Amino acid sequence: MTTTLTAPAEDERTAAVRASLRQVDRRRSRVDRIMQGLVYVAFALAMVPLVWVSWTVVAKGIDRFDVYFLTHSMRGVFGGMDAGGIYHAIVGTVEITLGATIISVPVGIMTAIYLVEYGTGHLARWVTFFVDVMTGIPSIVAGLFAYSLFVVVFGPDVRMGLMGSVALSVLMIPVVVRSTEEMLKLVPNELREASYALGVPKWLTILKVVLRTSVAGIVTGVMLAVARVIGETAPLLVTVGVIDSINFNLFEGRMMTLPVYVYGQYSKGFATCSESAIDCIRTINFDRAWAAALTLILIVMLLNLVARLISRYFAPKLRG
Amino acid sequence: MAQRIDVKDLDIYYGDFHAVADVSMTIDPRSVTAFIGPSGCGKSTFLRTLNRMHEVIPGARVEGTVAMEGVDLYGDDIDPVAVRRQVGMVFQRPNPFPTMSIQENVLAGVKLVNKRISKADAADLVEQSLVGANLWNEVKDRLDKPGAGLSGGQQQRLCIARAIAVKPDVLLMDEPCSALDPISTLAIEDLIAELKQSYTIVIVTHNMQQAARVSDRTAFFNIAGTGKPGRLIEMGDTGTMFSSPTEKATEDYISGRFG
Numbered sequence: 233m234t235t236t237l238t239a240p241a242e243d244e245r246t247a248a249v250r251a252s253l254r255q256v257d258r259r260r261s262r263v264d265r266i267m268q269g270l271v272y273v274a275f276a277l278a279m280v281p282l283v284w285v286s287w288t289v290v291a292k293g294i295d296r297f298d299v300y301f302l303t304h305s306m307r308g309v310f311g312g313m314d315a316g317g318i319y320h321a322i323v324g325t326v327e328i329t330l331g332a333t334i335i336s337v338p339v340g341i342m343t344a345i346y347l348v349e350y351g352t353g354h355l356a357r358w359v360t361f362f363v364d365v366m367t368g369i370p371s372i373v374a375g376l377f378a379y380s381l382f383v384v385v386f387g388p389d390v391r392m393g394l395m396g397s398v399a400l401s402v403l404m405i406p407v408v409v410r411s412t413e414e415m416l417k418l419v420p421n422e423l424r425e426a427s428y429a430l431g432v433p434k435w436l437t438i439l440k441v442v443l444r445t446s447v448a449g450i451v452t453g454v455m456l457a458v459a460r461v462i463g464e465t466a467p468l469l470v471t472v473g474v475i476d477s478i479n480f481n482l483f484e485g486r487m488m489t490l491p492v493y494v495y496g497q498y499s500k501g502f503a504t505c506s507e508s509a510i511d512c513i514r515t516i517n518f519d520r521a522w523a524a525a526l527t528l529i530l531i532v533m534l535l536n537l538v539a540r541l542i543s544r545y546f547a548p549k550l551r552g
Numbered sequence: 553m554a555q556r557i558d559v560k561d562l563d564i565y566y567g568d569f570h571a572v573a574d575v576s577m578t579i580d581p582r583s584v585t586a587f588i589g590p591s592g593c594g595k596s597t598f599l600r601t602l603n604r605m606h607e608v609i610p611g612a613r614v615e616g617t618v619a620m621e622g623v624d625l626y627g628d629d630i631d632p633v634a635v636r637r638q639v640g641m642v643f644q645r646p647n648p649f650p651t652m653s654i655q656e657n658v659l660a661g662v663k664l665v666n667k668r669i670s671k672a673d674a675a676d677l678v679e680q681s682l683v684g685a686n687l688w689n690e691v692k693d694r695l696d697k698p699g700a701g702l703s704g705g706q707q708q709r710l711c712i713a714r715a716i717a718v719k720p721d722v723l724l725m726d727e728p729c730s731a732l733d734p735i736s737t738l739a740i741e742d743l744i745a746e747l748k749q750s751y752t753i754v755i756v757t758h759n760m761q762q763a764a765r766v767s768d769r770t771a772f773f774n775i776a777g778t779g780k781p782g783r784l785i786e787m788g789d790t791g792t793m794f795s796s797p798t799e800k801a802t803e804d805y806i807s808g809r810f811g
Binding site for chain 1 (some may be wrong): 608633634636648651664700711714715
């Protein structure tokens, strides 16, 4: 305020500038505040199902979730018996998902390398198109595809964990291709040129510069793909089926998996307890289903944690 | 280690686009040759044909010959990978490998091609190359730190160290100072003056003073108009080119009347 008094000779332009600097646009600040509020509300809304689901699963599953539950199968368990666990389902889920990952990761990464580093023209466009189509395949179709494929090769009575792996890899490959493709595109061309200029052949440049630079993002993408398929129920139900005992062999016989286990237990409903029974729990099937669901969530969280550690280790660093 | 390059009747195309027309020149060993000219006149494109780096761009092809000590670099039995090991390159923007330490960056040309090298030899090569690039004293205590953590000027000298660690005969530089501040530029120019004792150096620059300061011979490229191919207008000793060029266009460009 003092400046305006001590500078009486200021011209109109200066006065106008000062006035416009002090002007407050009430409408803009109001819109700003409303929008900010909307963003917070949207965030809170998005958090509601997440927190709710986590809370429900933990609250209902924690009772049954113990070492006994994790280390025993359902062999010889019937009715409302206070026994039984998910060891056989954990074995199945881990082996089948691992099998699917072993099939999908090389195929997916190499397809992405083809699309980004080599592919030009019609073939690349068709591959991209089919990858997009594959992304939208319903999971039950993938299961039926794997089933019919194995029936053609091994005959109508075939049952093995590998069928589930193949079904899941049909769902996984497009996700791996897409995420890897995006990561490879992010690698600056300058790095490829720097490598070529040092007399490094193209395949070594891809292997040691392009893949090495993008490995953190690729690992994250693979983990997302794993998280997407590990909870699949339908394709596993039609391929690897249901079993109560432990089967370590991925190449022979039925296997149990966690999502199928949850579905199976829940669909059994309440157990029938006779008056005289001592260790009969009416809600046992639901309890087991919730505890198995909790285990599945914990496995996915653990995988995500491992993926984060791996990508942090491999990520390009500025400071050592 | 320096070698002479003869270019004869070279035409460069990108698909149907005729980028550079009819260039013939001789690049002397153990000297600095500067390419100057307005943007888009094809000097960078031409530079990249000297180590077949333009082939990275789909549809690029050349007609004519580029011969190093009499061997045509575009001969049927010549592997572009082998050409690039003889003719190194430094780019406009410093591009150290972000996943590698300073030391690994220098050794990249050896390690990326799976060549075995003993620890002692590797340490010698790193020191020799970094000393050669005037960077040793600044980084010798932090060789295992990431190369991307250096300043822009240091990164560019790291890239030069990485290029000379492969022991090429010729070093191509595509506007190596255009992303750097004047002090880093001076460091690189001093380095170029030292490197020409043992290498043949070709440098593209937009900075006329830089061409005058560092080069022994200068080539002026120009373009007749958009869509027309770039041509070599004139080439001669740098002193002559800057004091009394024979072509009117060269004089106009150098004196700042266009471009």
